[in-house]
Amino acid sequence: MIFAINIVRGEVMKNKTCKNYKKKTLILFLLFLFLLFGCMNGHSNNELEKQPTSKGKLTIGAKDFTEQSLLLTITSVYLRENGYEVETVSNMSSPDLRSALVDDNIDFYWEYTGTALTLHLNEKGENDPETAYKKVKGLDKENDIVWLEKSEFNNTYAILVREEFSKKHGITTVSDLADYIKNGGELKLASEKEFYKREDGLKRLEEAYDFDLSSDQVIGLDYNLTYKALEDKRADAIVGFVTDGSIHNLNIVALEDDQSFFPAYNVAPVVRKEVIEKFNDLPELLNNIAERLDNETIRTLNYQVDIEHANTLEVSRNWLKEEELID
Template sequence: MKKSTKWLTGSVAFVSLSLSGCGYLGFGDSITIGAKSFTEQYILSEMTYFILEDAGYQVRQVENLGSNVLRSALENGQVDITWEYTGTAIATYLNMDPITDPDEAYSTLQEVDPENGLHWMNVSEVNNTYALIMNRAEAEDLGISSLSDLATYVNDNPGELNMGTDAAFANRADGLPGLEQTYGFEFGSGNVDYMDAGLLYEALYNGELSVAMGYETDARIDDYDQVILEDDEVFFAPYNAAVSIRLDVFEENPEIEELLQPLADLLDSEIMRGLNYEVDIERQSVTLVAYNFLVEAGLIEEDE
């Protein structure tokens, strides 16, 4: 592989960027990729690195950033490009009401975010949105495959199922309260257990919970043989992964959109969950997972 730099040095890199007070664009064809501090973001950053490097760009990666820090880094020029989630941008950065139609969410960002110096492109079918999950065996045994099925079962069997959630999802309008209102049911306070989001999948697997909050692209869903209940009333806002790039960088390098489009066209939630699985469950290297996927997909050539 051509790549010689190592990832997971984002915190150090970001400190140096902050101290220098400037980004890397302007020093030839140099691009700085930003990423948040979880596996999916590392993989997306790594794949972007390989594609841009293969096209002749000098590429830096800045990883392990919090959402708001990454957004600020984009706006002030310390980062040039990142994979961001439409729902995060709309609700968290722009303080807009959630938009449940994915096309409308994406087009809204394309219309609004240029005011902040950012351009949106390369939207994918990766949707890292909230989900309610169950163990596959129990869901099949109870005949529950959708949130409407769940609502019917809870209403017909009050108090039988318990729900696991973190505190944020339990209290936000686009979380449990809004979901129960949309689907016309209620677990009841005595049937809701609160815990850290990272503990929910294992607690569900161990039978401590009947239903749990989860995220659609989390690898533990596959590892524990769990299922995502279909959001048949389309309550959850979409969190599609798309490229957010500084507007001036895009205007100077419009070919980046064409370079990344084949990747965006390939990716969806199932594929992303599988890539996350290779890293989180099988403990493979992020670099190798990203590189092998791109080679197998024909997006870059394998190094001899």
């Protein structure tokens, strides 16, 4: 009888011990979860504290050629590094880009003084860079468009010839080329089609330098094909730009515009007035880029992308690092 009672008592004690063990285990498990989620929450809060607050969102536009793509990428990387959210819109024509700015669809883009004067404002282009800049800045002020500091690089038109052609005929200026044509010299000129339509286009160039090319002497090509035509000797001269990267790659001579025919085309950030008022540090940031750009710099960057086929983002970041604008 006593033995039976002891067995029952033992079972009861065993059950109590088991229940106590489970209870303790549950408490320890809940305590573990509490500590775990507490640590995770603390870590999450610390991470949020470390995240920089965005200064705001900017939409930047660009035209449809390498130089503009570089300016867009350089600017977007730099502004992101300085706390801005950036959206980019690229491959736009000059008129569409200007309309996007005026209609508040973009906040700013890089524009050329000569393009703004002749194409957007229907004004006469200016040969002197400072005169062109002051003129366009004053006119656009009435449109609530702010021109920040212009860069030293002047992407104006140029008449380009092969070095061997220049040496053979003693041609180093556009006046030399005009004399060569008037004296019966054989010449084929390749040009992109827009040059025919512009105020500072082919017909005005002929008038300024007093020469005339027949339709058989002019080859209309897409811009990217004009250099190939010069290299293959299908053309003796082409209409190009001073900052083209291909000048580095080919033995090309840019003829001196000795009559100062071509207007200045210095580039500058063009920003809506309300954007400047909203983001006080934006002018200083954009001017940091503009003041570091000159003809040789942009020509080298164009060369790396167009001729060496380097990645635009990589080229842009490398330049920003070299200029100590980013780490």
